[in-house]
Amino acid sequence: MKLLLIILIFSFVAAGCSQPSLQPVVTTPSFEPTILISAPIEPAVVMAQRIGSTKILITYAGSPDADQLMELETTVVSSKGSVTTKSMGSRLDTTPVQSGGTYLFQGPYTDEVHVLITAWYANGTHVDVLNTRI
Numbered sequence: 001m002k003l004l005l006i007i008l009i010f011s012f013v014a015a016g017c018s019q020p021s022l023q024p025v026v027t028t029p030s031f032e033p034t035i036l037i038s039a040p041i042e043p044a045v046v047m048a049q050r051i052g053s054t055k056i057l058i059t060y061a062g063s064p065d066a067d068q069l070m071e072l073e074t075t076v077v078s079s080k081g082s083v084t085t086k087s088m089g090s091r092l093d094t095t096p097v098q099s100g101g102t103y104l105f106q107g108p109y110t111d112e113v114h115v116l117i118t119a120w121y122a123n124g125t126h127v128d129v130l131n132t133r134i
Helices: 002-015
Strands: 045-051 055-062 069-077 083-089 102-106 114-121 126-133
Touching: 045 114, 045 126, 055 069, 055 083, 055 114, 069 102, 083 102
Parallel strands: none
Antiparallel strands: 045 055, 055 102, 069 083, 069 114, 114 126
């Protein structure tokens, strides 16, 4: 009888019936949603025009996202390589740039100049809205 009991125990152990079968543990990673901050679809309407050989006039005509536009940063590079940067508004401010606003760059600007205007928005994004030579 002991022999029969030992054989049964051995056969259960050998067959794996004495232990529960192992189930794989499936874990799913948890993901936080990603919020993409994007610039407005329609950029601000900004114009740069030369006034004689002494001034460049920058005019902000407006934009669909005017309430989010905090700063217009303009850089003028002369043909001789001098760089002048001015801003309308401030990206650190909470008051948007006013539509119809203007500002002047005093020259002389006798030769062609490169004008780059960047719009900065309340969400921290920025877009080059004008890149031209006049």
